[in-house]
Amino acid sequence: MNTQTTSTIAPAVEIQGLSKEFAGHLAVQPLDLTIGDNEFFSILGPSGCGKTTLMRMITGFEAPSSGRVLLGGADVTAVPTRNRDLNMLFQSYALFPHLTVFENVAFELRVRRVAKDEANRRTREALELVRLGHLGDRKPDQLSGGQRQRVALARAVVSRPKVVLLDEPLGALDQQLRKEMQYELKRMQREVGITFIYVTHDQEEALTMSDRIAVMSEGVVQQVAGPEDIYNRPETRFVAGFIGSCNLLDTTVPEGAAGDEVEVVVDGAGTVRGVLGETVTSERPGTLLVRPERIEVRPDAPGAAGIAGVVETLTFLGEEWHLHLLVGGLTVKASLSSLAKERDLPGLSMGDTLRLSWRPQDARIVIR
Ligand SMILES: Nc1ncnc2c1ncn2[C@@H]1O[C@H](COP(=O)(O)OP(=O)(O)O)[C@@H](O)[C@H]1O
Ligand SMILES: [Mg+2]
Incomplete structure (x- = not known):
């Protein structure tokens, strides 16, 4: 390794030649992507284009048919999910109904054997971050849908993983709440400085929140660029027609x-x-x-x-x-x-x- 240029930090996520085939059908065609440290990176595309499959390969839930996944410069392709420095938040997240909001978030740290005082402090911080500091004693069924989603978010970031993957996390919320949460998510991501990989089929959502967007269609990444370039300088017919x-x-x-x-x-x-x-x-x-x-x-x-x-x-x-x-x-x-x-x-x-x-x-x- 070249020690003279150690100021270069390895990218948070590198995807190299990654593909997935299901029964003869290429759900994700071999693709390369580099996602930077602290980046809010969105994967945007219509339903069925391979977004979730790509996310599942990054998390380790799905074994790729070809290619590699690197986290912070280390090849994790063969590393099980629990040993990858990442966390996930799905649309159908589940909170433990019998635990309080505080316990739901703290659970994440208990699993990771963080000492109790430290765990309590970090849990309080995470709840403040999602503006639920005052509701720690509530049970999930005493919360609104938006508040439950915030708890799930707090749980996803409380252990401060390098990368948080969010797969259509706002899909179940109504339009008004979605809008609010979009700004909240972006603010939160800036505050915690964690790399977010955000999956959505909603162009407005991607444009509003992202540092960069990868537009996908039928298992192929069509263009990777910042929101303004994606909108103003589309490189393919698909990108132009899908966005705006x-x-x-x-x-x-x-x-x-x-x-x-x-x-x-x-x-x-x-x-x-x-x-x-x-x-x-x-x-x-x-x-x-x-x-x-x-x-x-x-x-x-x-x-x-x-x-x-x-x-x-x-x-x-x-x-x-x-x-x-x-x-x-x-x-x-x-x-x-x-x-x-x-x-x-x-x-x-x-x-x-x-x-x-x-x-x-x-x-x-x-x-x-
Ligand atoms: N476990 C699986 N077995 C077979 N086909 C699958 C499986 N998971 C996803 N697919 C197929 O792969 C394609 C991409 O799916 P998916 O990644 O879920 O798309 P998206 O998240 O963009 O909606 C779809 O055609 C889907 O039917
Ligand atoms: Mg999906």
């Missing part, structure tokens, strides 16, 4: 196209500008990705820039308006803040013709 609302317009990448801005013909709509995604080579079927809120709509005027679109539908959502516009043979979605609508297009109605344009950097061209 996006126009996916078929195009052909022209021969010799490279680098920054290119002009492409969107089949049925006309010539537009965009930037090429990293993996695009020329002369291939491509998809131009542009978010509805990145499209500027202006009144149609002689010589106006952009492509013409006819308003098909016009929907008021409070803070914004959603428009469907017929462009050639295609329907393009655009959105408009209520302010912009009132100011720039006060009399807008269905059947009106508008001009659509966007900054080239807001339209990405990826492989179809």
Whole structure:
């Protein structure tokens, strides 16, 4: 080992060529991931894409078909779960009904043979962290769903493992409570400085909380990046379509196209500008990705820039308006803040013709 560069801390989790096959079906295709120390890392994807299977391989509940798992630089692939420096929190967590809140959390430390005074101190700390310090004497059935979930969280972090894995932990909570818990979880993770690996199928949840997100589809990690890059610079059709609302317009990448801005013909709509995604080579079927809120709509005027679109539908959502516009043979979605609508297009109605344009950097061209 190189002792001159010991300032480099080993990443919390390294996944190398990890895959899982169930009866001839690859639930997780061989993948590599590195998750940093103290990182809030989310795995986002639709139901059945392999998220839980991946988590179970990291925890050791599931043996991989290939590959390795490293924790803090050490290969733990063959190490049983109880000897891995991690803890898990699942959607269907179970508290002991006959134990108090305090005892439920302290139990985790008893199992690990932490001395009683130390265990009590750490349990109090963990309950403060989840803001349940005042409810330590209650039994689980005297708590709300959100409070029970906090107890489970306190239990997951009380032993201060290196990594906590959370598999759709907010799935059972109602929308309002979910929102609150999202901020709480993020705050908590910052306070304790533990690496969180967070599984969700909810894009908003992932965008709100994560330092980085891995987007998964059918056992394959499609993109790993921070929330803004995932949203603004999707690298695949899947990522663009799964996260937020996006126009996916078929195009052909022209021969010799490279680098920054290119002009492409969107089949049925006309010539537009965009930037090429990293993996695009020329002369291939491509998809131009542009978010509805990145499209500027202006009144149609002689010589106006952009492509013409006819308003098909016009929907008021409070803070914004959603428009469907017929462009050639295609329907393009655009959105408009209520302010912009009132100011720039006060009399807008269905059947009106508008001009659509966007900054080239807001339209990405990826492989179809
Ligand atoms: N124990 C198992 N035996 C056979 N197939 C499984 C098993 N666990 C998961 N699968 C399959 O693997 C795929 C991924 O499942 P899972 O990891 O649970 O997805 P997710 O958590 O993203 O919803 C699914 O097709 C699922 O049916
Ligand atoms: Mg799952």
